[in-house]
Amino acid sequence: MNATTAEESAGHRSGFDLIWVGRLIAVVAGALLLLYPVLSDNLYYQNMIILSLVFAIAASGLSIITGLAGYVSLGQGAFIGLGGYTVGILATRHPDTSVWLWVPLAGVTAAAVALILGFVALRARGPSFVIITVAFLFLVQVIAINWRSLTGGTEGLSLPIPTWSRDIANWPFYYTLVGILALQLLLTWWIRRTKLGTGLVAIREDETKAATVGINLPVEKIIAFVASSVLVGMAGGVYGYYLTFIDPRGMFNILLSVETMLALLVGGKATLWGPVLGAFIVEPLNEYANNNLGGGNTRLLLFGGLLIAIVLFLPQGVLPAVESLVNWVRTRGKAGLVGARIGTGGSLSALTERLSLVERDPAVDPPPLLEVKDLHKAFGGLKAVDGASLVVPEGSITGLIGPNGSGKTTLFNLIDHTIHADSGEIWLAGERIDRLSSWSRAHRGLGRTFQITRLFREMTVLENVVAAQRSFSWGQLGRIAVSGAEARAAEDLLEYVGMRAFRDQKARALSYGQQKLVELAQVLMLDPRLILLDEPAGGINPVLIDRMSEMIRELNSYGKTFLIVEHNMPFVLGLCDPVHVLGRGRTMASGTPAEIQKDPAVVDAYLGDDFVLESADAAAPQEASS
């Protein structure tokens, strides 16, 4: 789950008195962590905290790629090792230079390797990705073993013993790690609030859909990779110096990765503080098992058992579990917002800042905005789209109809590259786009809703809307998304579709009709020139259908072009001109609604019985809740 959202919804319902209690405890706790080495010279606990800090940094880094972007990595420990080796190699070659100087370089090495791994892993998802991260870890280990001249092979590298006073022997390690952890948390916190962060969560929720709302998948995933490793590399460097000895089997031990993953899962993988909490639970537990429960096998049973128990019983982790318990206690007996009424909708004129207007000269025939030429797509032997060609004139509301299985949705998928076409051309505003990625098409002005809505279920309504990225720039990725200008723009759009009251609801909690409205707002956030709507009137009540066609007309009057797939014939014939008819994957007929209704081939193939049926369907309210 996304913690920001839970935080928000909780925040709206509770008073602020608890904040100060929390802050007070936090300040005391932070101070204690900072003061511990001064207060106690117990090396055992200092060592335990140092190791916990290393795991906290590693787990917090991992939360970016695993918690936000949803890519489970069992190779995170490799970055600790790479950092350790960078420092080890440089320190043994330059004995007269302070070892601390190499720590930032350890971060650079980790980031560079993460960049390469990011490129390799781009094509993998789900279990393939997990396998690739494990393979990566072992491959780095084998290289460290065999590249003797650089790494010293299995004999490892010995770093110089620290020269400072024995009384403060651990202090520099301790405080450097505290500092790195602070930086890591700041980085994680910041990313979560930016467009990049919402983009990553969108990738986690639905990667294909994320691409259609303009999220540049490879770039954002690679940035996430690098961000999740750079400070971990630095921590690994400090860790290697602290151990004073590094070798491939220790530094690239898969148990380091497992412990990191465990810390993340125990604490809560999509929370900011969960990984830290997790690390400070898991590592002390590890030490306890080792010292008091007989080590070795007990530790395996403990780690393995914990991993199983967490996956089965506490998949969200401790912190979210505590949060939802608190929320449950607070909101018991109070009604939720889902039953609230959809707003009457705002005026579009308020949105002129957000949406660009297109002035049209009604005297001139509009140029084509979208042109599809001889598009083909086969699934095995089934030719889903078989030579479809159509034109959507600029400023029109074009309809696309056809019997079930005639290839309408597949055609939409080809136009926005949710599916790759076998052959054919797609032109948008005079530019050929069929070789472009989904997000590039979105950036060029293509927006699309889905037949069965595909909102990012675990994100709030507001986050769903701000997740859309209308262009790609490095600067934009760093822009704060959850507040400020982006959030205001999203709220205005939500106001327009009538969903502002729901801004902090999880998308999965909405009714189907509400989801359709939010998806429209999400697409509008792209400020598209052409909006593809896949059955906008399907499965929603008549009031909402009227509101939908009203909005389409209004947006159209401001210059937005539409291509609409719809079964509801009165809706299509009343709204669209021209209308294309698709049959067996190719365009059967095109013309005005009147021409289409009279076309004997169309009537024969499609409109005949269906016509009556569809109209009856649309008249019956299918949804009562909204």
Next chain:
Amino acid sequence: MTEFIQTLVLSLLVGGIYALVASGLTLIFGVMRVINIAHGAFLILGAFIAYTWWNQLGLDPLVGVVITTPIVFGLGWLIYRLLVRPIRHAPMSSTVLLTFGLALVTEGVMGVIWGNDSTSINPSYVDQSFHVGGVFLPKAQVYGGALAVVVLVVLWLILTKTWLGRAIRAAAANPASAELVGIKVTSVAAVVFGLGLAAAGAGGAITGVLYPFLPGSHYLWIARLLAIVVLGGLGSIEGAVISAMIFGLAETVTAVYISPAWATAVPYAIVFAVLLIRPQGLLGTRLRDDAVAT
């Protein structure tokens, strides 16, 4: 030339055993989309069970497969019911983590029961070989390889000739439709999980005779097995068999002609290369959730 033929023969003998174990892993994936990281651990468990029969009762470890396999099957069935079924709708990464935990627990349990020392099974024929021309065929490998082929054939017959097999293939192809025609997918999945682990257990009993093992050996095995099933195409048994042979060859050739030190890198390099060039493997079909267009 003799050396090359020798290399070839040895790698094929090893490949047969890899094929058996990997087919269990890929079968599980094919039906339930679970990557069983604990597969290697159950292989070692099979080896320890075979060791116990041999050590306590003097039972030949290869004959003992008849007893070992049902035990591991039952264990697999139980594990599916208790652990995997509750999270069958969770994201695939959850099951990866779950089975990873299972691997650690199994390793710990084996350590507690049999100790953490290296163990070997030494039946009378273990150091003997057949000699054909200048080439030697170690008896244990020949018997083991033959047994692996027999078990594989039995598995293949179950999958193609029985009602159960048709149910399994239906459940793999389309779980929802399989339910419609009266197949209880979760029951089938439990049997498949048992069968998959049983293949690992049988493979373990065979490899236990060939190489010494200890509870921690499973990491090495799972790395190999994953490389094999990824190369063959996740879910494809034919692919797993072919790639097991290729893999045995690549490993042996690297060890003989390059360096044994790099032979351990072969699995990881293969995983990288395959996922980079052809993510669906040799015979796999592209999974929607598995590969992304970039």
Next chain:
Amino acid sequence: MSHVSIRHGWKAVALAGVMSLGLAACGGGSSSGGSGSSDTLSIGASLPLTGDFSEPGSAAKQGYQVWQQLVNANGGLLGKQVKLVIKDDASNQNTIVSDYNALISQDNVDMLLGTFSSLLNLPASSVAEKNQMLYVEPAGGSPDMFNRGYKYLFFAQQATADKQGLVFADWVKSLPPSQRPKTAAYPTLDDPFAAPNVDGIRQVLEAAGIKTVYKTTYAIDTKNFDSIVAAMKSANPDLVVHGATFEDGVGLTRAMLKSGWTPKMFYETSTPSFADQYTKAVGAGNTEGVMYAVSYSPETDTPGNKEFVAEYKKMFHTAIPPEDAADAYAAAQVMQAAVEAVGSIDDQLKLADWLRSHTVDTILGPLSWDDTGAPQGQFLIGQWLNGTAEIVLPPNVATAKPEVGWHPSGS
């Protein structure tokens, strides 16, 4: 919105804070109530009782336990009873660092003893060095141990790994031409102990004109030795020098027997010194003539050896103590000698200085060290003859004469 998320953030820090409070409390508690009572002397070590080095690690634990038993029976150390605190590091480096930190700060031990294998002794010895505590280790012969300028580190065997096979190499060199091998193969485990050992022998033999026909290094997780043996078979060397620990030594030996090819002479590190375990694993008939470097022989009449063997038998019901148990015992003897000579453990630099300038009698024989803590002695060479492990070199301590050739009954 931001203030709200910070609120939850602080809550998390608070949780972490409560944990540190707990830690602080624990820390206070245990440091006041530690084990530093006046009538016992506690001695700490962490050993690899599970994981890759569990075999020798467990043997080393037995060695320490025998020493504790004998010392306490003889009135203890500095008049105090000795208490051993032994942890399990699972052959894992960050665990061993935690363990030695815990021994020093948590268990408040008075003295340390080393662990098994160079890989674990390297990080463990630096914890001891940082805390200025004497660190005598029984099994970490990698030359790398001693080029770090440590002051508190001592290795309680006769020679570092690179020098352990030299006695054997010199003997091979001195054989009459008819018996002397003309070609040799050097497979070795990639390990800081085995590899330098084999390398040291190879350099001497190559200089003496014995041709190297095969040389390879394999990874620790190698289980399948058929391919290495197939390659050696086609190179057909007279002598195989194998750098092994245990499992791989058994694996290579069995693979050679399976292939029907065995070299005329066979030298292997470590594996053949595992007495009963070795004969059980490769078959008693196949041991005949195998040579190995060894630090200890149960047969020698070094001072205290008889008591050690007798006590070991009494405690563990095995007639032949493994080499690693003896090495551990010797390490404890070295530590004991320094403590008794100096008479106090308060300044452990004095203990180290004393060791640097004295020779200590152990069950391995007399041991002495250079400034780096590396030992300055000669290793023993053992050979399996008629089912018994004999010491055959150097001649002054030998229990039998070396025989040329490996004669496995399998071939």
